[in-house]
Amino acid sequence: METHPMCHEDGTEMVRDVRPVEFSYKGQTMTVAMPGWYCPKCGEGLYTRADMKVSDRALNAMKARCEGLLDGPQIKRIRKKLGLTQAAAGDLIGGGPKAFTKYEKGDALTSRAVTNLLKVLDALPDALTILRENQDRPSC
Ligand SMILES: [Zn+2]
Structure with missing residues (x-):
């Protein structure tokens, strides 16, 4: 205690x-x-x-709304629509394996670039193949 x-x-x-x-x-x-x-x-x-953490998450949700960034529930909805795990989303879209866990809990805000990419993928889910092709390319 x-x-x-x-x-x-x-x-x-x-x-x-x-x-x-x-x-x-x-x-x-x-x-x-x-x-x-x-x-x-x-x-x-x-x-x-x-x-x-409770106030940090609330503040992040408010900042996301203010700045036009996606919030946790919106990010989760789009990720699920794309059929990606949190780790796969961090790998394909960027940010690393823990990024989407943090975004979806409200512990971190996305960059504008990640929000924009997620909005495009929400409208055009087939564009995910472009990211997959880039990921599959041989590294130098
Ligand atoms: Zn007192």
């Missing part, structure tokens, strides 16, 4: 809870159900690395 941290404001023992916390990015705001340690007296919040 993790020991309960003390509030640095008033020394009260903090408790685990999930509370609505508002985040904003370029004028957009989003309320996230944020897990964390909270002070029952003053409401001060303390977040672990795992707690921060």
Whole structure:
């Protein structure tokens, strides 16, 4: 069991809870159900690395929307439509074997180039053969 941290404001023992916390990015705001340690007296919040993943993912989803990049669920839908595993998608489209796991969980945003390529492949799935031919070429 993790020991309960003390509030640095008033020394009260903090408790685990999930509370609505508002985040904003370029004028957009989003309320996230944020897990964390909270002070029952003053409401001060303390977040672990795992707690921060929740807000990082929410922030990435908001950034993706703002910047016109595909978000996790959209990327997953297109990858599945193309019949690719996450590792195969990272290999063919770029980014490496873990890239699509990160994109789809919302732990990383795609580059504009990857978003653009995925949009083209979504509209023209047969274009995947072009990438496969390039991948199969002998390396120098
Ligand atoms: Zn407090």
